Amino acid sequence: MSDIxxxxxxxxxxxxxxxxxxxxxxxxxxLFSVLLGLPLGVLLILTRPGNALENRGVYQVLNVxxxxxxxxxxxxxxxxxxxxxxxxxxxxxxxxGAIVPLIVHAVPNIARxxxxxxxxxxxxxxxxxxxxxxxxxxxxxxxxxxxxxxxIILGLTIALITLIGGTAMAGLVGAGGLGDLxxxxxxxxxxxxxxxxxxxxxxxxxxxxxxxGNKLAAKYKKG
Amino acid sequence: xxxxxxxxxxxxxxxxxxxxxxxxxxxVKKGEIFGVIxxxxxxxxTLIRCVNLLxxxxxxxxxxxxxxxxxxxxxxLLQVRRKIxxxxxxxxxxxxxxxxDNIAIPLRLTEVDKEELxxxxxxxxxxxxxxxxxxxxxxxxxxxxxxxxxxxxxxAQEPEILLSDEATSALDPETTESILELLLKINxxxxxxxxxxxxxxxVIQKICDRVAVMENGKVIEQGRTVDIYARATHPTTxxxxxxxxxxxxxxxxxQELIQTGPVVRLSFVGESTSKPVLASVSSKFQVSPNxxxxxxxxxxxxxxxxxxxxxxGDQEETKRAxxxxxxxxxxxxxxxxxxx
Numbered sequence: 001m002s003d004i005x006x007x008x009x010x011x012x013x014x015x016x017x018x019x020x021x022x023x024x025x026x027x028x029x030x031l032f033s034v035l036l037g038l039p040l041g042v043l044l045i046l047t048r049p050g051n052a053l054e055n056r057g058v059y060q061v062l063n064v065x066x067x068x069x070x071x072x073x074x075x076x077x078x079x080x081x082x083x084x085x086x087x088x089x090x091x092x093x094x095x096x097g098a099i100v101p102l103i104v105h106a107v108p109n110i111a112r113x114x115x116x117x118x119x120x121x122x123x124x125x126x127x128x129x130x131x132x133x134x135x136x137x138x139x140x141x142x143x144x145x146x147x148x149x150x151x152i153i154l155g156l157t158i159a160l161i162t163l164i165g166g167t168a169m170a171g172l173v174g175a176g177g178l179g180d181l182x183x184x185x186x187x188x189x190x191x192x193x194x195x196x197x198x199x200x201x202x203x204x205x206x207x208x209x210x211x212x213g214n215k216l217a218a219k220y221k222k223g
Numbered sequence: 224x225x226x227x228x229x230x231x232x233x234x235x236x237x238x239x240x241x242x243x244x245x246x247x248x249x250x251v252k253k254g255e256i257f258g259v260i261x262x263x264x265x266x267x268x269t270l271i272r273c274v275n276l277l278x279x280x281x282x283x284x285x286x287x288x289x290x291x292x293x294x295x296x297x298x299x300l301l302q303v304r305r306k307i308x309x310x311x312x313x314x315x316x317x318x319x320x321x322x323x324d325n326i327a328i329p330l331r332l333t334e335v336d337k338e339e340l341x342x343x344x345x346x347x348x349x350x351x352x353x354x355x356x357x358x359x360x361x362x363x364x365x366x367x368x369x370x371x372x373x374x375x376x377x378x379a380q381e382p383e384i385l386l387s388d389e390a391t392s393a394l395d396p397e398t399t400e401s402i403l404e405l406l407l408k409i410n411x412x413x414x415x416x417x418x419x420x421x422x423x424x425x426v427i428q429k430i431c432d433r434v435a436v437m438e439n440g441k442v443i444e445q446g447r448t449v450d451i452y453a454r455a456t457h458p459t460t461x462x463x464x465x466x467x468x469x470x471x472x473x474x475x476x477x478q479e480l481i482q483t484g485p486v487v488r489l490s491f492v493g494e495s496t497s498k499p500v501l502a503s504v505s506s507k508f509q510v511s512p513n514x515x516x517x518x519x520x521x522x523x524x525x526x527x528x529x530x531x532x533x534x535x536g537d538q539e540e541t542k543r544a545x546x547x548x549x550x551x552x553x554x555x556x557x558x559x560x561x562x563x
Contacts, residue, residue: 128315128373129329131275132380133304138332147319222319222360 011194014181019201021095021176025167029099030160033106037159038152040066040107041114042140052136066108074105074166078173098175102166106159113155114148121147150217157213161206178202224384224416225251225274230283232269243269244280245440251384256410256417256523258427258448260463261437267420270437271386274418275307276300288383305333308377308415312389314369316361316376322348323357326376333380347375350413351405367398374405378413385409387419391426403429407523424463428452430523436460449525453490453554467520472531477558484535486515487545490554491528500551501532508544510536531558 040062046052047059072080078101085100086092121144129139145152168179178198186195232244243266251257261267272278273285276292285292292303316325323344330340348354351371361369370390377385387406391399407430409415421427427434427448435445436459444451444460455461472486480486501512517530534541548555 122313122315122318124311124313124315125317127277128309128311128376131277131304131307131309131386132329132333132377133301134329134332135301142328142332143317147317149319220319222321222362 007193011185011191011197015178015194015197015201018176018178018181018198022164022167022178024095025098025102025170025175025177026160026163029102029106029166030163032099032103033110033159033163034156036103037107037110038114040111041118042144044111044115045118045144046140052139062111066111069104069108070112074101075169075172077101077105078169093174095170095175097173098167098170098177102163102170105166106163109162110156110159113159114152117148117151117155118144120151149220153213153217153220157210157217160209160213164202164205164209224253224288225257225418226284226286227270227273228284228286230270230273230280230285232266232273232278232281242440244273246283247437247440247442248283249435249442249445251416251418253416254410254414255432256406256419256430258431258434259418259420259437259442260422260424260427260434261420262422262459265437266440267437268388271388271418271420274384274386275304275309305380306382307384307386308380308382309386309388310370310373310377310390312392314361314366314373314393316369316372318361321358321360322353322364322372325361325372326379329376330379343379343381344375347378350378350409351375365398366394367401370394370398370402371405374402374409378409378415383416385415385417387417387421389421390419392421392423399423399426400429406430424467427463428467428520428522432523436463448522449492449527452520452522452527453492454556472515472558480515480533484510484533484537484541485545486531486533486558488556488558489530489532489548490556491530492525492554493552498551500548500553501530503551504534504544504547507547508536509540510534510544512544 044059044062044066047055047062049056049059069077078098081101081104082092084104085097088100089096091097125143125147126139129143134142165179167175167177168183170177171180171183178201182195182198182202185191186198227250228248230244230247231242233240233242245266247270249257259267259270269278273280274287276285276295280293283293287303287307290303292300295303317328320328326344326347327340330343335343345354348357351374353368353371353375356364356368356372361372364372385406390406391402394402403426406417406419410417410430419426419431431448433446434448434451435442436451436457437443438459443457444455451460452464455464477486501514504510504512513533513535515531515533517528520527520529534544536544545555
């Protein structure tokens with residue numbers, strides 16, 4: 001009993017702090033990467049050959065850039081873009097310093113997930129809307145994004161879970177978070193109980209996110 | 224209403240240019256149902272897309288309501304398209320929206336106000352016979368019902384022209400029938416001009432006033448449906464016409480019969496239907512007509528009777544008999560072995 005009490009008193013505040021850090025990193029970077037990644041995915045679709053804004057040059061450039069960033073492992077990207085991070089947020093360490101590489105890592109990922117989600121939309125419906133004299137921007141919003149909602153949500157679920165994985169490595173730039181906690185206590189200090197609790201929290205978190213994602217996607221899927 | 228003049232469309236592919244439409248001219252008059260029939264790859268799908276500029280013709284002119292539309296600005300084109308409804312083989316409804324929203328969303332996006340919008344959705348769902356399906360999602364509807372929703376969506380824009388791209392090709396015969404009836408009703412009661420493309424002759428037969436036959440990007444024959452039925456000249460047209468008659472004679476039977484006299488196809492249209500011409504043939508000439516096959520085709524406006532008859536007799540007599548039949552207003556065509 002006293003062991004548990006001791007653990008709760010001694011370690012719970014640290015664990016809680018890590019949870020908060022993880023949430024901060026994940027929420028801010030998710031917000032920004034969706035804001036950048038979703039339009040990028042739409043642009044990838046629209047500039048594809050045979051689509052509304054067909055433009056081989058733009059499509060190829062976007063395609064290559066997305067591929068390049070996606071081929072760099074996060075841990076390398078983290079250090080690779082340190083100068084860029086510093087330039088952007090004034091520091092390359094702590095939560096702020098971790099969020100920039102997290103976003104850079106997540107944006108092309110989300111762009112691809114959005115691209116494949118939008119590709120699933122029946123191009124015939126787009127044609128039908130074109131035939132009715134509907135403006136392209138309305139077609140993007142009311143047809144493409146609307147019809148792709150279930151796939152977009154599932155894609156974002158994947159992106160979110162990947163992002164949580166990314167935060168584990170953010171400890172390397174002193175950003176803290178659950179992954180960092182498990183590493184420091186479990187690996188460096190051999191306090192396995194802290195590691196177990198963090199891993200358990202992470203599992204719970206991922207489970208919840210996936211379940212919510214699936215439910216939301218099903219809700220929008222309809223008939 | 225729709226006037227295509229010398230319209231051509233070619234596509235650039237890796238294997239070189241493909242001529243999808245080759246110098247097509249045709250006119251669809253106000254209030255009529257005009258059909259374009261052809262086998263797949265004939266270019267009819269591209270042709271109908273040239274009418275509302277979903278495909279821009281490579282050359283030629285497209286005139287809608289006396290207005291050239293091939294050189295319009297993007298904004299003007301939107302306005303023209305809003306007066307032309309279109310329905311498709313694959314229905315193309317929003318899967319994530321119910322029936323009401325499927326009709327309402329395009330109206331909202333074309334700035335129809337809320338009150339008017341509600342009225343129109345109700346009105347056109349009633350016309351297509353789905354007033355009780357407001358809240359259903361496309362996934363819960365049958366193919367025929369989905370096409371009805373698509374028709375209601377097109378009608379709700381209150382277009383003057385309806386383009387139909389193989390609208391019945393994915394449906395079973397019974398449903399096809401009911402959709403064709405609906406198109407006829409729309410044409411009659413709302414006065415909407417319809418241009419449709421199809422590969423099924425029965426669609427042409429049941430609802431089209433006039434028809435154009437396409438092959439390899441060209442219109443090979445066009446005219447009133449009844450004329451196409453009675454005196455098709457191009458082999459492809461004949462194949463389409465024959466597809467509705469179902470009167471194919473085995474080649475060996477035919478071979479044997481023509482030893483004793485010609486086998487002819489007689490088409491009876493209008494007045495000639497009421498005369499007992501075959502009986503007169505046997506009494507007037509040394510010819511005994513033997514009916515091999517026959518059928519009646521109900522066209523939109525007229526009825527056509529068709530008989531395949533073996534005229535048993537010597538050459539002189541059968542020639543005179545044929546001349547007599549032609550005099551009586553019967554349309555005659557020899558049945559050749561190769562074309563049966």
